[in-house]
Amino acid sequence: MRKSVLKGIVLFVFCVTNAKAQSIPVEEISSLIKDAIFFTDKYVTPATDAAVYQAASGWVNTPKKAKLWDFTLGLHGNIFFVPQSDRSFRLSNNDLSFFKINKEGVESALTPSTLGSDEYVELIGELNGSQVSLRTPEGIDREVVFYPYLQGSLGLLYGTEFIGKFSPMIKLKNVDYQVYGLGLKHNLSQYFSSLEKRKLHLSVLLAYSKEDLTVNFLDVQTSYGNLGLNALNSLIDTWQFQVNASKEFNKFELSAGFIMNTSDFEYKVNGPKGEIEKITPLQDVLNGQLKSIARTKFNAIGEVSGRYQFNHFYIQQTLAFGKFVNSNTALQYEF
Numbered sequence: 001m002r003k004s005v006l007k008g009i010v011l012f013v014f015c016v017t018n019a020k021a022q023s024i025p026v027e028e029i030s031s032l033i034k035d036a037i038f039f040t041d042k043y044v045t046p047a048t049d050a051a052v053y054q055a056a057s058g059w060v061n062t063p064k065k066a067k068l069w070d071f072t073l074g075l076h077g078n079i080f081f082v083p084q085s086d087r088s089f090r091l092s093n094n095d096l097s098f099f100k101i102n103k104e105g106v107e108s109a110l111t112p113s114t115l116g117s118d119e120y121v122e123l124i125g126e127l128n129g130s131q132v133s134l135r136t137p138e139g140i141d142r143e144v145v146f147y148p149y150l151q152g153s154l155g156l157l158y159g160t161e162f163i164g165k166f167s168p169m170i171k172l173k174n175v176d177y178q179v180y181g182l183g184l185k186h187n188l189s190q191y192f193s194s195l196e197k198r199k200l201h202l203s204v205l206l207a208y209s210k211e212d213l214t215v216n217f218l219d220v221q222t223s224y225g226n227l228g229l230n231a232l233n234s235l236i237d238t239w240q241f242q243v244n245a246s247k248e249f250n251k252f253e254l255s256a257g258f259i260m261n262t263s264d265f266e267y268k269v270n271g272p273k274g275e276i277e278k279i280t281p282l283q284d285v286l287n288g289q290l291k292s293i294a295r296t297k298f299n300a301i302g303e304v305s306g307r308y309q310f311n312h313f314y315i316q317q318t319l320a321f322g323k324f325v326n327s328n329t330a331l332q333y334e335f
Contacts, residue, residue: 025128031097032125032132032227033286036218038095040232040267041293043137044215046086047114047175048234049297050145050324051211052263054080055179055238056301057320058151058328059163062253063203063244065187066155073152074316074332076165080145081325087116087139099123099134112139114175114215130223137216140172147177151330159187163207174216183207183240199248204241211236217269225275228283233270238263244303251309259301259320266294299323 058076092108093100101109102122109121116139125132149167156162163183170177189195189202217232238261246255267290269283276282305318305328312335318328 028098028125028127029280029282032099032127032220033289035096035098036229036286037289037293039091039136039218040290042089042091042111042113044114044213044232044234044267047213047215048211048236048265050080050082050086050115051177051179051213051234051236052238052261052297052299053301053320053322053324053326054078054145054147055181055209055211055236056240056259056261056299057303057326058305058316058318058330059165059183059207059240059242060185060203060205060244060255060257061153061314061316061330061332062307063185063187063189063201063246063255064248064253065159065190065201066153066161066185068155068157070155071152071335072314072332073150073335074314074330076149076151076328076330078147078149079327079329081327082115082140082143082145083324086113088112091121091136096123099125099132102133111136114139117141118173127222127224132220132222134218134220137218138174140175142172145172149179153185159190161185161187163205165209176214178212179209181207181209181238201246201248203244205244207240207242209238209240211238214270222276224279227276228272228274229269229286231269231271233268235266235268236263242303253307253309255303255305255307257303257305259303260299261301262296262298264294264296266291 088110090108091111102124111121112119118138118141120135120138123134147170151165153161153163166180183205185203185205187203213234215232218229220227240261242257242259244255244257246253268287273283301320301322303320307314307316314332316330320326
């Protein structure tokens with residue numbers, strides 16, 4: 001990370017040297033960027049972790065072998081339960097280089113994460129002799145997060161099933177969220193007649209999903225104008241492997257699954273650029289620095305579900321659990 005910060009400072013020095021209209025204090029700007037990187041990691045990580053859980057749940061309607069060209073379309077309602085521990089983090093003056101908490105005698109304060117409350121902490125700093133004040137961004141202020149999406153599955157050859165899911169852009173307070181993905185499920189129990197006779201089913205799934213999350217970020221006003229850090233976009237690429245087993249009881253099917261997924265997280269400041277861009281490309285520099293907190297994470301998630309059939313309709317309730325708890329309710333129609 002030190003090399004990355006050094007490169008950012010060198011770029012700033014180059015930009016300042018070539019700026020004709022006015023100059024900027026490089027050390028102060030580099031300290032501000034360092035604070036922005038630190039705050040990004042603490043503020044948005046709980047939301048991106050939660051997004052992976054929401055996208056992981058509800059992929060498999062049933063482990064049963066799909067018939068060729070059978071098509072099922074489902075309307076899903078996903079409910080994510082926000083844990084108390086991920087709603088805030090402690091922000092300390094010792095963590096910051098440019099800003100400090102704007103309250104005399106206070107060295108640290110609980111600050112909402114993206115999943116937190118609508119409270120905020122006021123920070124102050126000084127840029128080129130002028131005071132800079134900032135209110136930390138608020139959270140979504142919800143204990144549960146609900147979003148609907150459509151999911152379809154099509155039976156292919158040899159007990160393989162193609163699955164696709166898509167949600168519209170969901171707008172919460174301070175957050176926009178969208179997920180879409182594709183997957184292939186293959187039935188394994190077809191190779192074991194003893195399992196089929198006992199109405200036991202086994203399948204594996206390989207899926208890819210894209211989670212797109214944008215949060216309102218740092219509205220920083222300075223003597224150079226707005227710095228253009230108002231929106232932060234998180235793009236998450238998730239590959240998922242899943243094993244499911246089920247047992248049929250007449251029209252009711254009870255399933256259990258085990259999910260393993262790996263997710264790549266990337267962050268980028270976007271939206272309108274600030275006035276400071278006339279002097280130096282702040283967004284580009286900060287986006288370069290944000291690569292230092294890009295990461296890959298692995299999750300192991302358990303899943304249980306119950307599915308009941310009436311005519312061509314199915315109603316299914318799924319619960320995923322691990323670090324978080326996620327509930328998924330679906331109404332499906334088999335054509």
